[in-house]
Amino acid sequence: MSSRKPEVKPTNIELSCTEIGGLWGIYLQESMTVCFLTYFRHHLQDGQIVPLADEAFQIAKNRMDKIKKFFQAENFPIPAAFSEGDVNLTAPPLFHDTFTLSFLYMMNRLGMINYAFTASNNVRLDVLDFFNECIHTTTEMFGKAVRMMLEKGIYDRPPKMNYPEKVEFVEKTSFLDGLLGAKRPLNAIELSEIFFNIERNYFSVIVMLGFAQVMEDKKLKEHILRGKKISESQINLFNNLLMQEDLLGTVPISMEVTGSTVSPFSDKLILSMINILNSVDIMLISHALSLSMRLDLTAHYTKIIAKVMSYSKDTFDIMVEHRWLEQPPLTIDRKQLLQS
Template identity: 30%
Template sequence: MIEPRTVPLASSELGSLWMTYQEKTMTYQMLKHFLRHEADEESRALLTRAYTDAGGFIEAIRGILEREGAVVPVGFGDTDVKPDAPALFNGMFAVSFLRMLAKITGGIGALHLGMSYREDVRRLNVELTNKAQNMYEDATELLLKRGMLTRPPIVTPPQETEFVEGLQYMKGHSVLHKARPVNLVETAHLYQQLETNAFGLELMTGFAQVAAEPDARRYFEQGLELARDTVDMVRSLFMESDMNPSPAPGGRATDSTAPVFSDKLMMYCTNLLTTFGLGGNALGTSFSLRSDLPLKLIALATKVYNFAQEGGKLMIKHGWMEEPPQAENREELVLSHS
């Protein structure tokens, strides 16, 4: 085996390590707050495990970058969380947060694994993906056991196979035509949109209550409205097909308005979830065979994309956006010596 130090990090590996470091330092700081207020033993055990795992990945990435002679990102630190702040969320919201994060990091870890070539980076991404999958499993099981997670709609299993006959299957609603009910592949992706935005609604509520900057507070209020509109739109699609899902957020925002997290951290967390939502929307669009569904999902994706763009501008305005690593600017190097 070639020793890692004899093989330089590829550009894709530097980029993926930078992204993972940002997410893990954010998670580490948020878990500090959740752990301080978590009394339930099983929930606390999950949070403690996630906290330890995040710390381990932070140290592992820092070690790789330092051995490579690369600068370690700033990410997030102790100044991004108020240690004595009252609880911002109650119920089992912290476990719901872990479950949502496990969905995101599991997907990102698998994506980054496909961009990894050096043995130590591959091994790190394999471990990250495995831990995320295990956390998703354990958080889901605990939430179900406590009645804090609602399953997608239950339907009668099909008794025979069928094939599509005619293009009517692909038509959406019109004045003269009522669309078929959503099929179960479409249902699966729509429910993920519903569940993600039900969670996001509570997260945005809490963030809006404690944001320090007025424009950040308004931004989180916009996120709250976007999540609420998405929940209403997707639920109406289910209702048209005689299904009535009601995803539980797994906990709620308290009435606290005391600062907990820095605006920088909350903006990054929102951006991470927004990016995840855009990816889920794209998958849902690609698997939808009813012509009106992609149109609705694309319109939603446009709103989400614009929301993300406004968030980026706001982060730049306040100096909260850390710049990702980039390749050498050859033109600037040449000009600097001219």
């Protein structure tokens, strides 16, 4: 029997499940971001975008280093995540320079949501400080991306609406109607959710188009194109809703895919990105559903969630089949221990 004593720590507050899950998930996402930005930075020629991409790359690397220190201090295994082997820098540019700006905008917009949610689940103060720092730097980077997109004329602002003249309260239960007969106008919250769902799905369409264009495996290409169609159907649905409200539809992202057919990314990295986009879509469509107060909107969102969940399940199965899906940390299987 070993007589070695455990290492003495200044404090012995171990990571809880929320801190482990948050740090583990963010490490994988930042590792993925590093891979994409490594490739984008290699081909970038726009002198305005290069410094912003460099800053975002360094932020992601620093976050990974800090998470490594958390895990090493706890003798916790570092996730395999992604590496230089998942990026092919010899491949020609797959996206035009402005897509890097769209990527930074969208990833930081989603990051603000993700980091705030993750921070709210943490109670160990050093981990909480780390996520608070992530929220701060992500918000700053988002603002810089928006500012540059406005300067370049590629940012489509959310729809405007008239200011109300006075405070009003709901007087009729028909406020919830919308499936049949007359519908009340969209409220500000519903309109915001529709706009950002269109914007997010346009981003997904561009990403899926690029991935499908360079994918050699026919089955994987078909799966990617199926995801692209799901995003396109959401765009069409939401734009039609806006047109029915006498509001113009929106096309926030221009064509940003080049003619390259050489894949710059591993199939694992591509499918992992799609897996994250699926998770985000389910989360944000559910959020929109919870805030919508017109029954036709709730019906639409419910159908969309079912489609995306089905596609997400198939993506999951593909990743498991190819051993591309790294398993999140599990609790101890007590039943197996008792049976041994």
